[in-house]
Amino acid sequence: MNQKDAINLLSLIGGLLVTIVILAAFNAYVIITPGQAGVLSVLGKAKDGVLLEGLHFKPPFVSSVDIYDVTVQKFEVPAQSSTKDLQDLSASFAINFRLDPTQVVAIRRTQGTLQNIVAKIIAPQTQESFKIAAAKRTVEEAITRRSELKEDFDNALSTRLEKYGILVLDTSVVDLNFSPEFARAVEDKQIAEQRAQRAVYITQEAEQQAQAEINRAKGKAEAQRLLAETLKEQGGGLVLQKEAIEAWREGGAQMPRVLVMDGSGKNSVPFLFNYSDSLSENTP
Numbered sequence: 001m002n003q004k005d006a007i008n009l010l011s012l013i014g015g016l017l018v019t020i021v022i023l024a025a026f027n028a029y030v031i032i033t034p035g036q037a038g039v040l041s042v043l044g045k046a047k048d049g050v051l052l053e054g055l056h057f058k059p060p061f062v063s064s065v066d067i068y069d070v071t072v073q074k075f076e077v078p079a080q081s082s083t084k085d086l087q088d089l090s091a092s093f094a095i096n097f098r099l100d101p102t103q104v105v106a107i108r109r110t111q112g113t114l115q116n117i118v119a120k121i122i123a124p125q126t127q128e129s130f131k132i133a134a135a136k137r138t139v140e141e142a143i144t145r146r147s148e149l150k151e152d153f154d155n156a157l158s159t160r161l162e163k164y165g166i167l168v169l170d171t172s173v174v175d176l177n178f179s180p181e182f183a184r185a186v187e188d189k190q191i192a193e194q195r196a197q198r199a200v201y202i203t204q205e206a207e208q209q210a211q212a213e214i215n216r217a218k219g220k221a222e223a224q225r226l227l228a229e230t231l232k233e234q235g236g237g238l239v240l241q242k243e244a245i246e247a248w249r250e251g252g253a254q255m256p257r258v259l260v261m262d263g264s265g266k267n268s269v270p271f272l273f274n275y276s277d278s279l280s281e282n283t284p
Helices: 003-026 101-110 114-134 139-144 146-162 180-234 237-250 275-282
Strands: 029-032 036-042 045-051 054-057 063-069 073-082 088-099 166-178 258-260 271-273
Touching (some): 029 036, 036 101, 045 101, 088 101, 088 114, 088 146, 114 146, 139 146, 139 166
Antiparallel strands (some): 029 054, 036 045, 036 063, 258 271
């Protein structure tokens, strides 16, 4: 090997060493940004101690850092259960949560990725928590007292997820459905209530009509009493005249041209006839 070849070899080795040093330098640190937490693994084994925001050094080439988002996450999870009265009830919950930064090492060792956390922890625990809340009440109570159902669900879910390093911030009931059989029962109940209200209305209307009839009867009785007093005071003549005229009116007769009064007394009953009609009958 001549001197030129030796120089070329040394240059090549030097270049490789520089490249290795540069790669090692870039691989020897990690930057954790706000809202993140990191877990350092060396040769595939997770190390104790959470890497919080900032610059952290690590062994190059033989280590890796798993970074977890510890800001608020939101997932919608379905759940089904049976109520206290053995009715099927289904719901969908929107769950806001975040990972406890101090527990990400344990999360890394037991659950791995965020997708595993949702599929293996949050979804089944949501199901169990919903069963606990739904079993305390009937399906009608679950619907009419939704806030109480949600409160029991929140308490159960928070307790169950906290031990996994998952902090529940808020939940909301996106949808709450019951079985078709219960839906028909609710519809039948509403129809029955409407019919009952209609019956009450008809009863009240009948009572009002009956009261009106009573009032009319009382008024008629009072009129009859006054009529009797008038008969007693006037000897009955004026009243008989009044009744004769009213009978003529109710019969629909035309206005008579002649009114004949009996001369036997001032209160005698009038005799009504149409003089022109009589003449026409007697004219040939």
